[in-house]
Amino acid sequence: xxxxxxxFLALFGGIGLLGxxxxxxxxxxxxxxxxxxxxxWSDIDTELKRRHDLIPNLVSTVKAYAAHERDTLERVIAxxxxxxxxxxxVREQARDEDALNREVGHLFAVAEGYPDLKADANxxxxxxELVNTEDRIQAARRFYNANVRDLNNRIEMFPxxxxxxxxxxTPWDYFEISxxxxxxxxSVSL
Numbered sequence: 001x002x003x004x005x006x007x008f009l010a011l012f013g014g015i016g017l018l019g020x021x022x023x024x025x026x027x028x029x030x031x032x033x034x035x036x037x038x039x040x041w042s043d044i045d046t047e048l049k050r051r052h053d054l055i056p057n058l059v060s061t062v063k064a065y066a067a068h069e070r071d072t073l074e075r076v077i078a079x080x081x082x083x084x085x086x087x088x089x090v091r092e093q094a095r096d097e098d099a100l101n102r103e104v105g106h107l108f109a110v111a112e113g114y115p116d117l118k119a120d121a122n123x124x125x126x127x128x129e130l131v132n133t134e135d136r137i138q139a140a141r142r143f144y145n146a147n148v149r150d151l152n153n154r155i156e157m158f159p160x161x162x163x164x165x166x167x168x169x170t171p172w173d174y175f176e177i178s179x180x181x182x183x184x185x186x187s188v189s190l
Contacts, residue, residue: 030163034151049084054126056077069110098177145175152171
């Protein structure tokens with residue numbers, strides 16, 4: 001009969017140890033997922049900065065051909081400046097990137113009216129770089145959003161939601177384009 005209390009104690013200790021290992025594993029999983037989200041956001045930020053650096057060169061090239069399109073050029077630069085500011089949330093960044101995409105689209109529409117500009121080697125190079133950068137932003141955005149999805153799923157699913165609550169882990173925002181008109185890469189004819 002003495003073995004029964006020891007057996008009960010060993011069983012209770014084993015269950016407690018498994019529970020502790022699960023808590024540790026879940027905690028570490030949240031840490032890993034948050035770090036993946038931070039890393040993938042950094043990738044997006046790098047590509048957005050690359051695009052923001054290309055815009056002034058593109059505007060300068062268009063300005064040489066379309067000097068009377070000053071309003072369009074100023075709006076592009078203003079949108080680029082807003083998008084390049086430090087943002088406190090992914091939603092704010094997405095809003096300003098939407099505005100920048102719209103203005104760049106207007107810039108390309110202006111360029112359509114200038115055949116010499118459309119044939120300019122520098123303009124063509126900048127267009128190709130911008131299209132390449134847009135593709136890289138889309139890839140980085142998909143990677144970031146996949147990491148956010150994994151983190152948010154883990155936060156909302158039981159029983160890991162209990163650990164998320166204890167850790168004060170909150171869902172992250174997706175980096176989404178809200179305006180349907182800018183969901184596609186700017187149309188560029190080379």
